[in-house]
Amino acid sequence: FMTSKAAAERILADLAANEGAGDLDTWALATRMEAYVGVKKYPEALRTLGHYLRTPAADAFELASTLRQLEEIWELTIDDEPGATLLPLLKAALLAKQDGRIEFSSARAMAAIEKLAKQPNLEAVIGDGLFRTLRWFELGLERSRSVARIETNSGEKVGTAWLVRGSDFNTAWGDDLYLITNKHVISPMHNGMRFPLPDGRRAPLAAECRVNFQGLGTLCEIDPTVVWSSPCLDVDATFVKVLNLPAGAAALPHDPVPVGPQQRPNRVYIIGHPEGRDLEFSLEDNKVVDVNDTKLHYRAPTQGGSSGSPVFEDKSWNVVALHHAGGQVVPRLTSTGVYSANEGILLETIKRAISA
Numbered sequence: 001f002m003t004s005k006a007a008a009e010r011i012l013a014d015l016a017a018n019e020g021a022g023d024l025d026t027w028a029l030a031t032r033m034e035a036y037v038g039v040k041k042y043p044e045a046l047r048t049l050g051h052y053l054r055t056p057a058a059d060a061f062e063l064a065s066t067l068r069q070l071e072e073i074w075e076l077t078i079d080d081e082p083g084a085t086l087l088p089l090l091k092a093a094l095l096a097k098q099d100g101r102i103e104f105s106s107a108r109a110m111a112a113i114e115k116l117a118k119q120p121n122l123e124a125v126i127g128d129g130l131f132r133t134l135r136w137f138e139l140g141l142e143r144s145r146s147v148a149r150i151e152t153n154s155g156e157k158v159g160t161a162w163l164v165r166g167s168d169f170n171t172a173w174g175d176d177l178y179l180i181t182n183k184h185v186i187s188p189m190h191n192g193m194r195f196p197l198p199d200g201r202r203a204p205l206a207a208e209c210r211v212n213f214q215g216l217g218t219l220c221e222i223d224p225t226v227v228w229s230s231p232c233l234d235v236d237a238t239f240v241k242v243l244n245l246p247a248g249a250a251a252l253p254h255d256p257v258p259v260g261p262q263q264r265p266n267r268v269y270i271i272g273h274p275e276g277r278d279l280e281f282s283l284e285d286n287k288v289v290d291v292n293d294t295k296l297h298y299r300a301p302t303q304g305g306s307s308g309s310p311v312f313e314d315k316s317w318n319v320v321a322l323h324h325a326g327g328q329v330v331p332r333l334t335s336t337g338v339y340s341a342n343e344g345i346l347l348e349t350i351k352r353a354i355s356a
Contacts, residue, residue: 008038026057030066033086037074042082049086053093063094092137136317140269140281143317145215146252147310149273150185152208157276159185160309161211162319165251169239169347170228170354177251178227178239179211180350181308182324186238188226198233206240214279218246228354235345235353236324252310255318258348261334264291265313268298268344270323272309282306286314289341290333294349296321297333297341311344321346 012035015028024032029052036045052058052066067090070076076083146163161181166173187195187203194202207224223241230237257263270282282300290297296311302323311321321344330341 004038008035011035012039026052026055026062029055030062030069033066034069034074037070037076037082037086042085045082046085046089049089053089058093060094063090066090067094088137089134092134136315139317140271140312143252143310143312144271144279144281145213145248146250147213147215147271147279148179148220149212149214149276149279149305150181150204150308151210151212152204153210157273157305158204158209159305159307160272160323161185162308162310163242163249163251164239168251168254169351173227177242177245177249179222179242180237180239180322182236182322183230183233183238184236184324185308186222186226186229186240188229188238211242213246213249216246216248220244220246230350230353233324235350237322237345237350237353252319254347255313255316255320259291259296259313259320259346260293260348261291264288264296265315265320267314268296268300268320269312269314269317270300270302270306270309271312272302272306272323274303274306276305289339290335291346292333294346295333296344296346297330298344299340300342302326302342319347320344322350 011031015024015032015035018024018028029048033045033048033052036042036048053063067087070083070086070090076087078084078087148161148163149157150159150161151157159181161179163177164180166176166178169178183195184197184203186206186209189205190196194205197203205224206222206226209222211220211222212218213220221243223243225241227239227241228237229239259265265288267286268288269286271279272282274280274282282302284301286298286300288296288298298311300311302309306323307325309323310319311323312318313320323342323344326342328340329338330343331338
C-alpha cells in the first residue's frame with residue numbers, strides 16, 4: 001500500500017507533468033492544494049488555495065466540498081496550522097458565494113481571523129478581492145463586541161441587545177451610549193403591571209435584568225429606569241442605560257442610506273444569542289425577501305433568544321433593523337399571502353416612533 005505522503009507526492013508529480021498543457025482546472029487546483037497539505041508544504045498549499053479561490057468555477061458547491069475534505073478527511077481545525085490559515089480563507093470565500101453557508105464559534109473564529117489578518121503577505125498571496133472579504137469577516141467579529149445577552153438577575157437568558165449612540169435616535173439623548181432591545185425582552189410597568197406578552201407571559205423589568213457583553217468579557221448592571229419603550233409590540237423596542245460599561249465599548253454604526261422599498265440589501269446577517277447560547281452569527285440562507293417602509297423580512301435563521309439582535313446589511317456590517325419576530329406563517333409585506341420569514345423593525349421606524 002502507498003502511504004498518504006507518497007500518494008500526495010505522486011499526485012503533485014502528475015499535476016506538474018500535465019500543467020504544461022494549460023492552466024489547471026478548479027478540481028486540479030483543489031487536489032494540488034490537498035496534496036501540499038499531505039506533504040506538509042503549507043506555504044505552497046496557501047498559494048494554491050489562492051489560485052483555486054479565484055477561479056470562476058469555484059462556486060459554493062465546490063468550496064463547501066473542499067472545506068469538508070479539509071475538515072473531515074484531513075481533520076484540520078482553526079486551532080492549529082495549516083487549518084488556522086486555510087479554513088478561514090475558505091469560509092470567508094464561501095460566504096461571498098450565492099447560497100454559501102458556514103457555522104462557527106465566535107471566540108475560536110475571532111482568534112483565527114485576527115491571526116490571519118496580521119499576516120503581511122496575505123493580500124499578495126490571495127488578491128485584493130479576497131482580502132476585502134477577509135476584512136469584512138474581521139469587521140463582523142469587531143461588531144460582535146457591541147452585542148450582548150440580556151439575562152435576569154437570577155441567571156435566566158431572555159434575549160439579545162446592542163449598543164447605540166443616543167443621538168442616532170434622538171438628538172436630545174446626546175452622544176451617550178444606550179442599549180436597545182425588544183420591548184418583549186425588557187419593558188417598563190404597564191398600568192401597574194409588567195407588560196403582557198401574547199403568549200401570556202409578562203415582560204421582565206429593567207431592574208430585574210443585567211447585560212452580558214461576551215465579546216468584552218464584562219457583565220454590567222442596567223439602570224432600572226427605562227429611557228424609552230414603544231407603546232406596543234408593533235415597533236417592539238426598548239432603550240435603557242448600562243451602568244459600569246467597560247472601556248472599549250462602542251456603538252454599532254447605522255447604514256447611512258436608510259433601507260426601504262427602493263433601497264434594500266440582498267442579504268442580511270444577524271449576531272445574537274439564539275436560545276441564550278454564547279454569541280453566534282447567523283450566516284446561512286440570509287436572503288432578504290421583502291421590505292416596506294416599516295419592516296424588513298429575511299430568511300437569516302434565528303431562534304428564541306435572538307430577539308433584540310441587530311440586523312446588518314451585507315457590505316459593511318452597518319445595522320439596518322432590530323430583529324424581533326419570525327415564523328412559518330408570516331404575512332407578506334408588499335403582497336398577499338404568507339410565507340416563512342423572520343422580521344426586523346427598520347431603524348427609521350423606531351426613530352419615527354420616538355419622535356412621535
